[in-house]
Amino acid sequence: MEAEGIYLRPPDEKDLEGHWYSWLNDMAVTKYQNKGIFPNTREKQREYYNSVMNSKNDVIFAIVEKKGDRHIGSVGLHKIDWVHRSAELGILVGEKEFWGKGYGKEAWRLITDYGFNVLNLHRIYALVMEGNASSAKCAEGNGFRKEGEIRDVFYKNGKYHKVLYFNALREDFKNK
Numbered sequence: 001m002e003a004e005g006i007y008l009r010p011p012d013e014k015d016l017e018g019h020w021y022s023w024l025n026d027m028a029v030t031k032y033q034n035k036g037i038f039p040n041t042r043e044k045q046r047e048y049y050n051s052v053m054n055s056k057n058d059v060i061f062a063i064v065e066k067k068g069d070r071h072i073g074s075v076g077l078h079k080i081d082w083v084h085r086s087a088e089l090g091i092l093v094g095e096k097e098f099w100g101k102g103y104g105k106e107a108w109r110l111i112t113d114y115g116f117n118v119l120n121l122h123r124i125y126a127l128v129m130e131g132n133a134s135s136a137k138c139a140e141g142n143g144f145r146k147e148g149e150i151r152d153v154f155y156k157n158g159k160y161h162k163v164l165y166f167n168a169l170r171e172d173f174k175n176k
């Protein structure tokens, strides 16, 4: 799946030899996520990779920057519910030098398009921690609506933080 600056492809074994695991050890990358709490290793990343690739309720893709053909992040749909046809969107651009170039928003669009038009989902949601302005903009720019705020979801940096609940139905995405 291709956009202007990036494309999505299946993750592969070779990605495990690169920086993938180390993104989760970067506190700037995980600042707004329920990640980066315990140290990550290549071995743990391999376990995660194997579990997701064998899961019937998760799909992940590698985000690759087109110009340098570089693996810069990952994006996926998780907790896929095949009855109610919903899933949670997760995204991480791990190489910080690629932030702010529109790649996160493009990846968000591609995975949403895949969710609605390939997996035939009805609803995709994302939990965005307060303060994560670029993530909220990725959501809004792709037809997601903020439908609520949930208090004290994440305990990060010595305090609890609320989470903004973004939700999109297929028609919200189509009509954005």
Ligand SMILES: CC(C)(COP(=O)(O)OP(=O)(O)OC[C@H]1O[C@@H](n2cnc3c(N)ncnc32)[C@H](O)[C@@H]1OP(=O)(O)O)[C@@H](O)C(=O)NCCC(=O)NCCS
Binding pocket: 028, 029, 030, 032, 033, 073, 091, 092, 093, 094, 098, 099, 100, 101, 102, 103, 104, 105, 106, 126, 127, 128, 129, 132, 133, 134, 135, 137, 138, 141
């Ligand atoms: C959140 C994340 C995916 C955004 O990706 P990105 O490539 O940096 O974002 P983009 O360049 O596509 O920008 C998306 C929007 O945010 C805006 N933006 C970018 N950086 C911003 C910043 N530091 N502050 C405010 N807005 C910002 C852009 O202008 C753009 O807005 P627009 O749609 O109005 O043009 C990426 O920063 C990331 O992976 N962060 C770490 C992990 C994380 O927080 N994941 C999200 C969990 S829900």
